Every structure is written in C-alpha cells, then in structure tokens.
Amino acid sequence: MQITDTAAIVTGGASGLGGATARALAAEGATVFALDLPSAVEAAAPVEGVRFVAADVRSAEQVQAAVDAATGSGLPLRVAVNCAGVADAGRILSRKGVHDLELFRKVIEINLIGTFNVMRLAAEAMAATDPLAEGHRGVVVNTASVAAFEGQVGQAAYSASKGGVAGMTLPAARDLASLGVRVMTIAPGILSTPMMAGITPEFREKLESNLQFPKRMGHPEDYARLVLSIIEQDYLNGETIRLDGALRMPPR
Numbered sequence: 001m002q003i004t005d006t007a008a009i010v011t012g013g014a015s016g017l018g019g020a021t022a023r024a025l026a027a028e029g030a031t032v033f034a035l036d037l038p039s040a041v042e043a044a045a046p047v048e049g050v051r052f053v054a055a056d057v058r059s060a061e062q063v064q065a066a067v068d069a070a071t072g073s074g075l076p077l078r079v080a081v082n083c084a085g086v087a088d089a090g091r092i093l094s095r096k097g098v099h100d101l102e103l104f105r106k107v108i109e110i111n112l113i114g115t116f117n118v119m120r121l122a123a124e125a126m127a128a129t130d131p132l133a134e135g136h137r138g139v140v141v142n143t144a145s146v147a148a149f150e151g152q153v154g155q156a157a158y159s160a161s162k163g164g165v166a167g168m169t170l171p172a173a174r175d176l177a178s179l180g181v182r183v184m185t186i187a188p189g190i191l192s193t194p195m196m197a198g199i200t201p202e203f204r205e206k207l208e209s210n211l212q213f214p215k216r217m218g219h220p221e222d223y224a225r226l227v228l229s230i231i232e233q234d235y236l237n238g239e240t241i242r243l244d245g246a247l248r249m250p251p252r
Contacts, residue, residue: 004029007070008079011057014040016193018083020220021227022050033070057084057114067121076129078138080122082115089154104157111161115142127179137180144187150249166240173238182237184230189244191218212246
C-alpha cells in the first residue's frame with residue numbers, strides 16, 4: 001500500500017518510537033497526525049508533514065477528535081500506529097507491600113485499552129475510504145514488547161498489557177479483514193527510547209549482554225523502518241513480529 005498522499009495517525013508521536021515513525025511516514029509523503037500528551041506536544045520540535053495533536057489515548061472523545069482531524073485533511077486515513085505506552089514496574093509483593101492496584105490499572109488502560117481505543121476508531125475511518133487494489137483500505141500497527149512473552153521481575157502489569165496487545169492481533173485482523181484493514185503488531189526488545197534514558201551504564205551493559213546480534217540496543221529508526229515495511233508489504237496481516245536482535249529476556 002502506498003504511503004504518499006495519505007493521512008496517518010501515530011500515538012506517542014512526539015518522541016521515541018512514535019516520533020521516529022511520524023518522521024519516517026512524513027518523509028514518505030504522508031500527512032501525519034502525531035498524538036501525545038499536552039506536555040509532550042508542547043516540547044516537540046516542528047517536523048514538516050507532522051501535525052502534533054494533544055490527546056490521551058484513553059479518551060474516546062480526544063481520539064475521535066484526532067481521527068476527525070485526520071479525515072478532515074482531505075486525505076484518506078490509511079495508517080494508524082500505536083506507540084503510546086508506559087512501563088511502570090512493581091513486584092506483586094515486596095518489602096514495600098502489595099502491588100498498587102491503581103498502578104496496574106493505569107498500565108492496562110494506557111497500553112492495552114488505549115491501543116484498542118485508537119485501533120477501533122481509526123479502523124472505522126479507514127473502512128469509510130474508497131478501496132485500493134484488492135480491496136485494501138488501511139493498516140493498523142500496534143506495539144507490544146518482548147515482555148509480552150518473557151516478562152521480568154516487576155513487570156506483571158507491563159507484561160499483562162503487552163501480552164494483551166499481542167493476543168488481540170489475530171482476532172482484530174479477522175474482525176477487520178472484510179473491510180480491507182490489516183492489523184500487525186511489533187514486539188520490540190531493548191530500544192534506546194526515552195523510557196531507557198535514565199538507566200546506568202552498568203545496567204545498559206547488562207541488558208546488551210543478553211542480545212545475540214547485533215550486539216547493541218535498537219534504535220527508534222529500526223522500529224520506524226519496520227513500520228514502513230509492514231505498510232508496503234500487503235500480505236503481512238494478523239501477526240506479531242519481534243524486533244529484538246534474538247533477545248530472550250532473563251528473569252531479572
């Protein structure tokens with residue numbers, strides 16, 4: 001599916017994976033609506049072809065307003081990429097006490113329910129577009145994590161949320177197949193995003209020691225290139241792709 005002269009929605013689009021993806025799509029000729037929280041949007045540097053929209057992925061009203069802005073651009077909405085997420089950690093039971101239920105709920109609401117919220121509303125808009133060759137109308141790319149499969153100590157909430165994203169990939173693809181909308185998921189390993197900015201050099205070295213090849217953290221641009229490949233390869237559908245350098249996470 002072509003990217004030029006289409007509208008695209010990217011959540012978490014002000015930085016990290018979302019920022020790299022927004023820039024990559026814009027460079028290919030898309031008009032990108034990059035959704036993020038107001039503070040992130042205010043701090044984002046201008047990018048040609050990218051329109052920053054303040055929105056919380058948990059809000060049906062705010063996401064619908066962003067979808068309406070994309071469809072109102074005069075271009076067909078063909079792409080939605082879900083990168084917004086949080087990685088709050090905590091053991092189920094520790095010296096500090098039992099895991100905070102509201103923290104667990106927050107991670108699920110942003111990572112899983114937020115992803116579903118954007119997917120359902122973007123898919124509705126895609127379904128209203130004129131079909132391309134073979135009936136293609138659009139593609140949704142969601143973001144899971146290797147933690148969906150090998151969650152570490154303290155990642156119960158994060159792994160549950162990302163496991164949910166991976167788990168709904170195939171049923172979502174089946175739900176939307178008759179409408180010509182594909183659904184794919186990327187499960188990144190260790191990527192150098194703002195989430196990783198605060199780690200110590202020692203911890204970084206420990207993480208990288210578990211990688212097979214290449215022996216480095218991934219870059220947001222690695223993720224963005226995979227998104228472009230998924231969009232362009234029309235036969236990819238209903239699958240989760242690991243982007244991890246053959247990483248298998250240890251317990252801690």
